[in-house]
Amino acid sequence: MSYLDLKEPPRRESRLQACIARGGPLGEVAQRPLRCCIPDGERSFTQNSICLLLPALGTMNSIPGSVVLMHGGLGCGSSSHGGNAGVRAGNNQRWGVVKDGTWLSTGLTESDVIGGGEEKLAAAIREADRRYQPAVIFVVASCVPGIIGDDVDGVVEQVQPEVKAKLLPVHCEGFKTKIWATAYDAVYHAIGNVLLPEKEAVNASVSLTPTVNLMNMSSMGRVDEVELERLLTALGLDVNIFPVFADPDNMHKMARAQLSISTCPTHDDYMLEHLKEKYGIPFLLQHMPIGIENTGKWLRDVGKFFGKEAETEAFIAAEEQRLQAALEPLKALFAGKKAFVSAGEFRALSTAILLAELGFEVVGVRSFHHDEFADGEYEKLAKISGNDVELNIANVQPFEEANLLRRLKPDVFLGHMNGNATAAKEGITTHVIYNLGLHYVGYKGAFELARRLHRQLSNPRFNRNLSRWARLPYRKEWYEKSPFTYLKQAAIGGDQHE
Amino acid sequence: MSDYIERPRYTCALGGAIATVSALPDAIPILHAPSGCAGNFTWTQAGGCGLQTGGYCGGLSMPGSNVLERDVVFGGAERLEEEVTSTLEVMDGKLYVIITSCVTEVIGDDIAAVARPFRERGVPLIFAETGGFKGNSYHGYDLVLQSLLRDFAEKTEKKEARKVNLWGITPFLDPFWRGNLEELRRLLTGLGLEVNSFFTADDSVDGIRAAGSAALNIVVSDVYGMGAAEAAREVHGTPYITAPLPVGPSATDAFLRQVSRALGLPEEETEQLIQQENRKYYRFLENFTDCYNDMDLQRYVAVVGDANYAVGLTKFLADDLGWLPEVTATTDLLDETQTELLSRRLAELDSGLRPRVIFATDSSQIREATVAHWKTGNEPGNFYANPRSPAFVIGSSLDRELAKELGAAHLSVSFPVANRAVLDRGYTGYRGGLRLIEDLVSTIVIGR
Numbered sequence: 054m055s056y057l058d059l060k061e062p063p064r065r066e067s068r069l070q071a072c073i074a075r076g077g078p079l080g081e082v083a084q085r086p087l088r089c090c091i092p093d094g095e096r097s098f099t100q101n102s103i104c105l106l107l108p109a110l111g112t113m114n115s116i117p118g119s120v121v122l123m124h125g126g127l128g129c130g131s132s133s134h135g136g137n138a139g140v141r142a143g144n145n146q147r148w149g150v151v152k153d154g155t156w157l158s159t160g161l162t163e164s165d166v167i168g169g170g171e172e173k174l175a176a177a178i179r180e181a182d183r184r185y186q187p188a189v190i191f192v193v194a195s196c197v198p199g200i201i202g203d204d205v206d207g208v209v210e211q212v213q214p215e216v217k218a219k220l221l222p223v224h225c226e227g228f229k230t231k232i233w234a235t236a237y238d239a240v241y242h243a244i245g246n247v248l249l250p251e252k253e254a255v256n257a258s259v260s261l262t263p264t265v266n267l268m269n270m271s272s273m274g275r276v277d278e279v280e281l282e283r284l285l286t287a288l289g290l291d292v293n294i295f296p297v298f299a300d301p302d303n304m305h306k307m308a309r310a311q312l313s314i315s316t317c318p319t320h321d322d323y324m325l326e327h328l329k330e331k332y333g334i335p336f337l338l339q340h341m342p343i344g345i346e347n348t349g350k351w352l353r354d355v356g357k358f359f360g361k362e363a364e365t366e367a368f369i370a371a372e373e374q375r376l377q378a379a380l381e382p383l384k385a386l387f388a389g390k391k392a393f394v395s396a397g398e399f400r401a402l403s404t405a406i407l408l409a410e411l412g413f414e415v416v417g418v419r420s421f422h423h424d425e426f427a428d429g430e431y432e433k434l435a436k437i438s439g440n441d442v443e444l445n446i447a448n449v450q451p452f453e454e455a456n457l458l459r460r461l462k463p464d465v466f467l468g469h470m471n472g473n474a475t476a477a478k479e480g481i482t483t484h485v486i487y488n489l490g491l492h493y494v495g496y497k498g499a500f501e502l503a504r505r506l507h508r509q510l511s512n513p514r515f516n517r518n519l520s521r522w523a524r525l526p527y528r529k530e531w532y533e534k535s536p537f538t539y540l541k542q543a544a545i546g547g548d549q550h551e
Numbered sequence: 552m553s554d555y556i557e558r559p560r561y562t563c564a565l566g567g568a569i570a571t572v573s574a575l576p577d578a579i580p581i582l583h584a585p586s587g588c589a590g591n592f593t594w595t596q597a598g599g600c601g602l603q604t605g606g607y608c609g610g611l612s613m614p615g616s617n618v619l620e621r622d623v624v625f626g627g628a629e630r631l632e633e634e635v636t637s638t639l640e641v642m643d644g645k646l647y648v649i650i651t652s653c654v655t656e657v658i659g660d661d662i663a664a665v666a667r668p669f670r671e672r673g674v675p676l677i678f679a680e681t682g683g684f685k686g687n688s689y690h691g692y693d694l695v696l697q698s699l700l701r702d703f704a705e706k707t708e709k710k711e712a713r714k715v716n717l718w719g720i721t722p723f724l725d726p727f728w729r730g731n732l733e734e735l736r737r738l739l740t741g742l743g744l745e746v747n748s749f750f751t752a753d754d755s756v757d758g759i760r761a762a763g764s765a766a767l768n769i770v771v772s773d774v775y776g777m778g779a780a781e782a783a784r785e786v787h788g789t790p791y792i793t794a795p796l797p798v799g800p801s802a803t804d805a806f807l808r809q810v811s812r813a814l815g816l817p818e819e820e821t822e823q824l825i826q827q828e829n830r831k832y833y834r835f836l837e838n839f840t841d842c843y844n845d846m847d848l849q850r851y852v853a854v855v856g857d858a859n860y861a862v863g864l865t866k867f868l869a870d871d872l873g874w875l876p877e878v879t880a881t882t883d884l885l886d887e888t889q890t891e892l893l894s895r896r897l898a899e900l901d902s903g904l905r906p907r908v909i910f911a912t913d914s915s916q917i918r919e920a921t922v923a924h925w926k927t928g929n930e931p932g933n934f935y936a937n938p939r940s941p942a943f944v945i946g947s948s949l950d951r952e953l954a955k956e957l958g959a960a961h962l963s964v965s966f967p968v969a970n971r972a973v974l975d976r977g978y979t980g981y982r983g984g985l986r987l988i989e990d991l992v993s994t995i996v997i998g999r
Contacts, residue, residue: 098637101615104587107594122555126653126683128563132591134967135598153949157555161684166657177554184915196585197684200623200657227587228654229620448586449611452641471593471610526579526608528643539637 057245057327060206061224062238071232071424073448076537079418080440082431098539102421102449104227105236106195107132111271112240113223114140114154115297118188120181120218124174124205125195127160139274139489143298146275157181161197170198174208182216189301190218191243199226219301221247231448232422234319234397237270241324244296248304252331255308263359264291266313266328270320271297272400274489280497281316281342284352287368288361308332312358314351316494317341318426319399339429341399342494344407345373347433376496380411383507387412390510393463395419395454395472396486398446402430404467404486404493404502409437411503416461417443419454421469445536451475455525456536465506480520482513557913558949560857560882560966561724563683566592567691568650573609574722574750575759579644580608582615583631583660584652588683589613599948599966601726601973614638618654628660635669635676645756646703648695649678656682675756677702687884689775689857692721696749696779701786704762710789712814714765715739717748718779719772720796720979725859726968730977730986735771735797738807738980741824742816763787767813771796771806771979773892774858774883795896796863799871799984800832832981839988848992851939853878853921853953854906855946856965858885862896863978864945864964864987869902871984872991877939878924880909880917882947882965918953925957943991960994 056062065071074095075082106129113121114136123130133156140154159177161170174192181190194205209220221243225236267281278294285292293299295307307313313328313336315321325336337358342351349369356365392413394405398420405415415438420427423446434442443461447453455475458466466476466483473483484506487493492501561567565584569592572580582589589611596604604610616634618627631649638647649662662678669676679698681691696718717735722728732748739746747758747765768783768791770776780791792813797806804825811821842848852874854865861881868874879897881890890910897908907924911917929938942959944950948969954961963971964978964987978987 097633098641099586099615099617099634101582101584101589101611101613101617102586103590103594103611104585106587107590126563127556127559127561127687128566128588128591128595128683130591131559131562131566132594132598133558134969135594135596137598137967138969153558153952155558157557158559159554160556160559163684166653166684173554180554197653197657200654227585228618228623231586231617231619233587451612471590471597471604474605474610475612524607526612526642526644528641531641539641 055327055330056323057242062235062242062323064230065232065235065238065424066230069424071234071422073231073422073446074540075423075444075446076453076540077444078440079431079435079438079442079444082444095541096450096539097541098452100450100452103233104225105230105233105239106130106193106225106227107236108233108271109193109223109225109236109240110156111136111139112297113191113193114156115143115271116189117144117298117300119155119191119301120185120187121154121156121191121193122177122181123156123158123193123195124170124203125159125161125197127158129195130156130158130193142490143275147298155185155187166197166201169201170203171208174203174205175212178208178212178220179216182218187218189221189248191221191223193223193225195225196227199229219247234422237320238323240270240296241327244304245324245327248301249308250305255332262289262291263311264293264309265355266307266310266334267292267294268313268315268321268324269294269297270317271489272317272320273494274491276490276492277494277498280492280495284342284348284495285355288352288356288359288365290355290359308334310334312336312355314355317399319397319424322426338426341403343400343403343498345376345410345496345499347403347406348495348499349373372496376500379500380503383503384412386507386510389414390464391416391461392465392467393417393458393461393476394467394486396467396469397421398423398427399430400486402427402434406434406437407499407502408467410499411506413465414438415442416463417445417457419445419447421448422446452527452531453536455479455527456532456534459532460536465510475525477516478520478523478525480517482509483516484509557915559687559912560947560949561687561689562592562595563688564681564685564691564694565650565652565683566595567688567721567724568679568681568695569609569613570688570721570723571692571695572648572650573606573613574728575646576755577607577645578756579638579642579647580613581635581638581647581649582613582652583627583649583655583662584615584618585654586615586617588652589615596723598969599726600723601968601971603723603726603973608642608644614642623654623658626658626660627655628665631660631662631665635665639674645675646759647674647676648698649676650681650695651678652681653683656680656685675703688724689721689883692724693776693778696776697782699759700762700779700783703760704787705760706787707764709764710766711745711764712766713743714745715747715810715814716762716765716768716783716789717746717771718768718776719770719793720859721775722750724966725857726966726973727964727977730975731796731979731983732977733975734977734980734982738803738824738828739769739810742807742811742821763789765789767792767810769794769810772859773862773896774885774889795866796859796979798863798978798987799867800829800981801870801901802863802866803980804829828981832985835985846996848995849874850941850943850960851875851877852942853880853944853946853957853959855880855882855917855944855950855953857881858883858889858893860965862893865897865906866900867984867987869900869904869906872988874943876904876906878909878921879906880911880921882912882917884912885910914949914952917950918956921953922956945991962990962994
């Protein structure tokens, strides 16, 4: 049975044995399956992070003609205020129109918690359909309906015949999974079930130019899409990008491509498997096109699939030559500088490899979780940076990071959004590892990242000055303990369950 | 409330509690919540609070129990106890505050029972039950202040005649909270008062601990922090006064007189301060007068804001600056008493102007009503039309669409403020009035 036949996607803990707690040198984990989890309760001290609702909203709010209806407490999804700048910019970059996302909340109250919120949800769907006349309404379940037992799918089924918009139920009950990458599955699940055609309805007509699905589950902004389009077009391919900012009426085209290509293996396997299973579309899900060698590998896989090995090689050689020449003047400043990165697993690893390519010494890597897709990426990093790189699997947990930073003393730190303040307060030069307005991907991304790092390192005063006056909220005794004091970790390569 | 709220201009009670605790000096919030509530609020801050997030211990640095399905089934109290214990080992704070979420409130964890043994050992630990379904972020702010005043501020019979507590301005949810508090602190200090305002760089945990010895509590809001004022009266016997957020000279004159009367301060000293501040304020305006007139900078205005700003800004524009407020929309969830009070404030403007008053949570409804008001009495095609132009919209960044439709200039002041960086800027008091004029007029002349 396909996962899409289930009411909601399984947690990634069950589907992929994904986990969030590990600490130790890279050499301990490379070349063997990384098992790092005791299910639940991995740490006896934890800080907060995000839940799957947040990244799910990143994609849902981007869909043109959509309304996102949050069913939950009033605050769930207020993160959309943060995402809205990206929605406005994304709309502007693609269509020249600045437009806010439209998100709504059923704002469940104490009496709803007692009496149930299904009627309110049904009424809200009808009203949203009438007022905004959207093409689709994402009906999002957050924690409260998950506990009080509101049947969101039942409400959707009941109301769908009465409304014009297509209704997409999306399960984002934050307490159900600690792996927020489950978000990508939740959104793909809804799109797959509601917006993709029946197999029989797929037009078998073959276009002259081969077409590929380029998957972007908010892995990158428009500037990075443009770079990947450039690379794929150079191989003579037509590119359709899904699902961010994709018109819901065009999603069906996903079922007609010759190949699906992932941009980030952490994001896309759920949909790619579905496209293969249902429509017979093969897929590539091995490399992320961040870094020089990784971009080449990513592109070679595509070239090989279409039997264009020779022209791919020639293209890569020309690109690399041009890039290396451009990087040369920047590299002098990077030589011998220590770098530390922290982000989602694939992004952290591929960015670390890129930094090594730029001449940095990679001393530490933190990944927000671990699953099997990244095993190969650890091998690549060990090959270029050695086995001593300090590795920490952590769903953020800045206290472990603060401790590691004091030990490793990096010259530059690359962290995710809201993840650079710890290093900044320590006076370390920082740069954001993910920002929808900036280049990261492909050859252009490698150069632009190098250029930005060069700029940051040319005047690191902001953080240095701040560090003289701001202090981190940890006791001094904490820095004397092992950074992994509060980790309860399973034996490496051993059984995951004790 | 209708069946939904469109792009709510606030978050939940827990979000308000996070904002509040993370703004307290040397305080460590401990969330009893799923892992995502903190991230949700941090992203909310990044998008709506004038580029301010975090704090000493905010953002993703806040400790939390990260409750999961297992805790929902078996209860999360044990996990919370473990988390508090380890937090005390790792985190360096002078005050620890447990704040709770929808999930842990629905499952009914007994927080008081978890906190008790720590408190008995002398740990500076309090808690507030801030489940998101209990209300919005302003309510969460109020709940944390109530806990501070009930469970942290020491009780004393001895009141100090010239000591006051000041609140009613919500950290982060009012993106100008720091500047707003600082200016009012400055003025109250000018009256010879010692001020605890909880959240500025001049406040301290010791100051908060001694809040029970104040002679008066001052709430600069008609809505936010009322529960705390009542709690302090009940627990500490401290009387309180409330005032609308004082923006600009007229409202600030009235505010200072109100405080002075409530404390029985010498009238001549108060009047002296008011004179001095007004003299300074208008001295700054003196040099602006030519350009203000020559460039015809008076505007028709639509004000869209939370309960504090809707009234405070409208009064300043109508009574101090001499602009023409046409519409004032308040975006909070309010009860009948609150809407009556705010309506009354807006019907009592010294200038005699009477803006159309709207209470609505949804931007699209406010936009429709305001555009309709702008069109009223203006038939298109009339050569001698008398439209409400030139116009200005002072609201949040969600009101840019409205401004565009009216052909008006726009300034974000009320949450969400996505398109401005806010550090120490504030709009309260005399200096705040000057700041606001600078910002409004700079917006108009930016293309010059």
